[in-house]
Amino acid sequence: MKIIKEFKEFAVKGNMFDMAIGIIIGTAFSTIVDSLVGDLLMPLFSYVTGSINFEDLVVVMRPETANQTSVVLGFGSFLKHTIDFIVIALTIFLVIKAINKLRSKAEDETNPTEVTPKDIQLLAEIRDLLKQNQS
Template sequence: MLKEFKEFAVKGNVVDLAVGVVIGGAFGKIVTSMVNDIIMPLVGALTGGINFTYLKFVIKGAHGKVPEVTLNYGNFIQNSIDFLIVSFSIFLFIKLINKLKREKKAEIVEIELKSSEEVLLLQEIRDLLKK
């Protein structure tokens, strides 16, 4: 069982997944900071200083030691905006990575085409020399 676990743990996919999780966590912190520290203050300024987090609908008021029952829709709005911004940021990041991959692939194909043209030319020269 230990041997099987060792084989599983050192597979490339597991290591890649671990790296992805660590990088994803760090990227998530960056995006969360961007949302909380840059975007939401701007949204608050545009909406007259409204902080969505504290918006709520009181279903039942507080009575003595019993706290009020509320529907915290502002927190839901805040989390929804956070989600949209995070998902859009990840989309843009993945789009950039795919663009860079396509450019790299195009360079490789171009190099292969040049090398194949050179190979064909060398083969023609070889064939002519044989004759």
């Protein structure tokens, strides 16, 4: 019962919803990056290198025989997935960097655009006057 209670608290706090939204956006973004790399970048690499289809690049470790299946290292596919990873990692880095920059701007106490409410200003003035009178 304690686990169910903890799970309800977790779900109500919104963490689960934030995580679900992140997963959904990440999945959609992954398909976009797959298309970017597979449909745009890899054909450009193929054109530059002389019409090589990178996904078909393999090293045959053992050819197929009547008794055994072949053993193949598909390094072209690995190269494509590595480029996918680099694009996604770079994008996530840039997004987190932008979020951190916005967060630090919002937390900056010397930010002149942030106006202190009038009642807090009055309370600060009263505090300062009381300090002066006590001295």
